[in-house]
Each structure stands twice: as structure tokens, then as C-alpha cells.
Amino acid sequence: MKDEQIEKLVSCFKQVFPNLSRIDILSASQGSIAAWDSIAHVTLISLIGEEFGIELDFEDFDEATSFAAFRDVLSAKLATG
Numbered sequence: 001m002k003d004e005q006i007e008k009l010v011s012c013f014k015q016v017f018p019n020l021s022r023i024d025i026l027s028a029s030q031g032s033i034a035a036w037d038s039i040a041h042v043t044l045i046s047l048i049g050e051e052f053g054i055e056l057d058f059e060d061f062d063e064a065t066s067f068a069a070f071r072d073v074l075s076a077k078l079a080t081g
Contacts, residue, residue, distance in 0.1 A: 029066035
């Protein structure tokens with residue numbers, strides 16, 4: 001992913017988890033953030049779809065349980081269009 005795309009993804013996480021620093025977001029996972037529940041997960045997916053202007057399948061992100069996993073799934077989505 002390009003740096004600007006990573007920053008957009010960080011911004012999406014920041015909207016859902018406003019108390020996290022950028023460094024905390026980059027290492028964030030469901031296990032490390034108590035507020036990361038199913039509602040936060042769906043909100044992240046929706047925000048990312050809007051921010052990147054793509055339609056996302058919730059099933060694609062079902063196992064995305066960390067910032068890194070979201071980045072990887074999104075990167076693959078952007079590469080395939």
C-alpha cells in the first residue's frame with residue numbers, strides 16, 4: 001500500500017478508536033483493544049469502504065482482527081479493483 005493509503009486507513013481507525021495514538025493504531029488488534037467489539041468492527045469496514053470508495057464484503061474482513069490484517073485485506077482489494 002502507498003503511504004497515503006496507510007494514512008487513510010489510520011484515519012479510519014482513529015475515528016473508531018479516538019483515544020489511540022498512531023503508534024497504538026499500527027499495532028492494534030482485537031485482543032489489545034477492549035473497545036474493539038463487533039460494532040466497532042462493522043464500523044471500521046463501513047468507514048474503510050467509504051474512505052477508499054470501494055464496496056467491501058463483510059466476509060472478506062471477517063478474519064481481519066488487527067490493523068495489519070485490515071491493511072493486508074485492503075491492499076489485496078485495491079490491487080484487484
